[in-house]
Amino acid sequence: MLDYYSIWPFFIELGVVLAIAATPLFRAADSPPIPASGRIENFDGLRGFLALSVFFHHTAVYHQYLRYRIWEFPPSRFYALLGPAGVAMFFMITGYLFYSQVLKANGRPDWRKIYVGRIFRILPLYWFAVGLVLMGVGIHTYWHLNVPRRMLLLQIARWGAGGVFEESWINNYVNTSRITLFVTWTLRYEWSFYLSLLALAIPARWRWPGLLMPPALLISVIGYQLLATQTERPWICVALFLVGMTTAALKAAKPQLRLRRNLASSGVILLLVLAFLVFTDLYKPPPVLVLGAAFFLIGFGADLFGLLTSFPARRLGNISYGIYLLQGPVLAVFVANRSIRALDLQSPLGHFLVSLLEAIALVALSTLTHRWIERPGIDLGRRLLSTRNMKHHRESMTPA
Numbered sequence: 435m436l437d438y439y440s441i442w443p444f445f446i447e448l449g450v451v452l453a454i455a456a457t458p459l460f461r462a463a464d465s466p467p468i469p470a471s472g473r474i475e476n477f478d479g480l481r482g483f484l485a486l487s488v489f490f491h492h493t494a495v496y497h498q499y500l501r502y503r504i505w506e507f508p509p510s511r512f513y514a515l516l517g518p519a520g521v522a523m524f525f526m527i528t529g530y531l532f533y534s535q536v537l538k539a540n541g542r543p544d545w546r547k548i549y550v551g552r553i554f555r556i557l558p559l560y561w562f563a564v565g566l567v568l569m570g571v572g573i574h575t576y577w578h579l580n581v582p583r584r585m586l587l588l589q590i591a592r593w594g595a596g597g598v599f600e601e602s603w604i605n606n607y608v609n610t611s612r613i614t615l616f617v618t619w620t621l622r623y624e625w626s627f628y629l630s631l632l633a634l635a636i637p638a639r640w641r642w643p644g645l646l647m648p649p650a651l652l653i654s655v656i657g658y659q660l661l662a663t664q665t666e667r668p669w670i671c672v673a674l675f676l677v678g679m680t681t682a683a684l685k686a687a688k689p690q691l692r693l694r695r696n697l698a699s700s701g702v703i704l705l706l707v708l709a710f711l712v713f714t715d716l717y718k719p720p721p722v723l724v725l726g727a728a729f730f731l732i733g734f735g736a737d738l739f740g741l742l743t744s745f746p747a748r749r750l751g752n753i754s755y756g757i758y759l760l761q762g763p764v765l766a767v768f769v770a771n772r773s774i775r776a777l778d779l780q781s782p783l784g785h786f787l788v789s790l791l792e793a794i795a796l797v798a799l800s801t802l803t804h805r806w807i808e809r810p811g812i813d814l815g816r817r818l819l820s821t822r823n824m825k826h827h828r829e830s831m832t833p834a
Contacts, residue, residue, distance in 0.1 A: 439510035482750025491517030529678025541638035554815025597621025756800030
C-alpha cells in the first residue's frame, strides 16, 4: 500500500538517483572537493546519502506544509528522523576528519592551511546560496524596500557571514529562512568546532593524552546530559563531534584494525533500524551512542556491502555540500509552480514523483555548482596559500 509517508519509495528514489548519478552527465562530480591522503572512502560515500536523507526529510515537511499549512516535522517517524540522522553523522565526519589531521601532526597542524581551506571551501557556495535567498526575498516582496536601506545592508551582511549568525528576516519577509529550509544552523556549530580545535589540539602533542581526551570528553558530555533534567541541543552537538574525534583516536591507536566488512555492514544496518524504531528524537544521549556505534563500524570497514564505495555514491559524496545547502531553493522553485503543487497533493504517487524530480534537479544543480563554484573556490584558496608560502620562502632565503 502506498501513502504519503510510505518508507519503501524512499529507497527506490535513492536507487534512481544513484543510477542517474552514474551516467556521464554527472562526470563533473568526479573530483573530490579536497583530495587528501588518509581519508576513509566509506565516509566520502556516506556524505551523499546523508545529504539526500536531509533532503527527503524536507520533502515530507514541505508536503505537510502544502497540505495543512503546518511547518513542522512530519507525522512519520521515519521521515521525521531522516534529517536529524543525516546532520548528526555529518558532525561526526567533521570531528573525525579534523581530529585525524591534528593527531597526524602531533597537535601542531598547519593552522593557516586548515582555516584558509575551510573559508574557501565553505563560503563560495554559501554566498551563492545567499544570492538565491536574496533573489527569493526580492520576488516575494516585489522588489520593494520595506526597511531602511542601512538595515537591509546589515541584514544581508549577517547572512553573508557564513552561517555565524542565526538566520533572520530580510526586508521584513517573514519566510526568509524557509528559502534555505533553515539548514545553515549547522554551519555555526561547524565554525565553533574549527575554532575549538586550537585548544583540543594541545593534548594531542603527546600521544596518550591526545588519544584519551576525546573518549573522556565524550563520556563526560553524555553523562552530563543523562543526568540533566532536559537535553540541551548544543551539548548533544558537542557529543556528535566527539564521537567522530573518538573514532579518529581509536583509528590512530589501532591503525591496522579492520572489521569484517559484511559483518560490520550488517551491524550498521541493525543499529540504524534500532535507532529509527526505538527513538523519536535522535538528539539525546542514547540515540547518539547508537548512531556513534554505527559510525564507528563504518570507520573500521563497514561499507554497506559495497554501497558506500560505489562509483555513484562517491560522486554524490563529492557534491554533498551542494545537495545539503541548495535543497531549499530547489524545493522553493518547484513548489512555486501551481501544476507541481497540484501533482504533489493529488496522490502519494504524484508526491513521490515530484520529490524524485526535485532530487534529480538538486543533484544536477549541485554538480554544476561543484564544478563552477566549489572547486574554483578551493583552488583559489590553495593558490593563495601557495603564493604566500613561496613569498615566505624567498624572504627567508634573502640575506639580511
